[in-house]
Amino acid sequence: MTNRLASCSCGQLTAQVDGDPVRVSICHCLACQRRTGSVFGQQARFHREHVSLSGESCEYVRVGDEGSHVTFHFCPRCGSTVCYELEGLETYLAIPVGAFADPDFPPPSVSVYEERMHSWVVPPADAQHYP
Numbered sequence: 001m002t003n004r005l006a007s008c009s010c011g012q013l014t015a016q017v018d019g020d021p022v023r024v025s026i027c028h029c030l031a032c033q034r035r036t037g038s039v040f041g042q043q044a045r046f047h048r049e050h051v052s053l054s055g056e057s058c059e060y061v062r063v064g065d066e067g068s069h070v071t072f073h074f075c076p077r078c079g080s081t082v083c084y085e086l087e088g089l090e091t092y093l094a095i096p097v098g099a100f101a102d103p104d105f106p107p108p109s110v111s112v113y114e115e116r117m118h119s120w121v122v123p124p125a126d127a128q129h130y131p
């Protein structure tokens, strides 16, 4: 089984995950652009029991367009988000794919908020696309 380690920039906060993600998606929404500092967010969803968190974290709760809450866990020293929880999907944890710093990580199969997508971005053709 594949083991992967996600880490914040300074290495203090980590998430060890067992096995492959159940879902990998990219999100082009403006809130994800602000959160990441990039033009889209990419996240991998894992069953919670396959994730081991280590280190200190702070929380930030974002309220989505439909009123749902997303709780981000980030490093108090360097500010990188290493995992987050989606309300209604409590059996899972999402890990920002960049935190794995692994160019061989599985590509996204889902692309959401494409109406906010930067014009030069080209999601994988075989992904599911949502406006």
Ligand SMILES: [Zn+2]
Residues within 6 Å of the ligand: 008, 009, 010, 011, 012, 013, 075, 076, 077, 078, 079, 080
């Ligand atoms: Zn850190």
Ligand SMILES: [Zn+2]
Residues within 6 Å of the ligand: 027, 028, 029, 030, 031, 032, 033, 041, 113
């Ligand atoms: Zn988003």
